[in-house]
Amino acid sequence: TETAGVRVVAPGNAFFKKGAASCAACVHTSPARSLRYGWLAYALGERTTPRLKHHSKIITVDGNLCSGKGALAQKLADKLGMLYMPEADTFYLDRRTGEKELLPVDFNGMCSLERFYAEPKAADGNSYRLQMWMYTMRVLQYADALEHLLTTGQGVILERSPFSDFVFLDAMLKEGYIRKECVQHYNEIKGISICEFLPPHLAIYVDLPAEEVHRKMTQSGQNVALSYLKGIEDSYKNSFLPLISETSELLAYDASKAQDVERVAEDIEYLKFEKGPWLEQDDVTFHHMRMLVEDKQRVSTLTHIPKFLPEITIGAHDYDEKYYAYKSLPGKKYAPGYNADVGDKHIWLK
Structure with a gap:
């Protein structure tokens, strides 16, 4: 039995309403149903390419911890009129689904970043559970970014992505924090998931020597x-x-030069973007990509396979216990909009 990590993820663009280009109003018959993009919309003439402009790009900003990549990404997004998405954390799913309070770690990968820093060689496998959960969160966030781009035409700048996530895995293996079997499992998951997505148009790397990162931390x-x-x-x-x-x-910039947002923006304007699979896309392939990335439950299943690995596997009884513990939380017993315990009204009319 796989770890009780992935929960049902609501579809749609509601997560990006703040600071993003507005989306067409949804027609709905109840809070649980809405008119989403699909084959009928495509058949009726909905197309993606007409809304893609000069800055309709996916840009990722990478670098070591405390390298200043977040500040660069945010300022660059403001400069270019793009959507800034801060780096996903272990509670990204809670924030995306609009939880009023962050749920316990039992429902968020059963892992802890703080515990990783304090005890990286924990015998219960926290380090690999953290790495696998973070990869899943980055995949979900990248799907959100693609959905936003293809739906609105507004470009997105992210901190890191599933394409760069493996650098932490490499470092963990080198330090003996995880086993080789974990790396094999990770590579198998990555092999069946990352191939479903288009890579970023541009990757920006902020270089800060590890010694300086260590001093700052x-x-x-x-x-x-x-x-x-x-x-x-x-x-x-x-x-x-x-x-x-x-x-x-x-x-690529060293950390001091990366603070010059004007220069970075100017360098981006000089790029011709003449390589990569984005050049091969058309309205048909964009249609299939939109169908995938708007279905977050389908996206999340890409990172789970029926394979036994002690670090991420729990027994049936523990899984059953956690499942019913989750269903007993306020507003979790039924579908959103149908839970009287959190104040949902007129349920019998829906």
């Missing part, structure tokens, strides 16, 4: 091994950058 009270940070840096430079440059444009 130590000053902020975070105890992270220098060798682990060095492993992340090495994986970025030796694996990710050569790999992503095959399909995406690539810009």
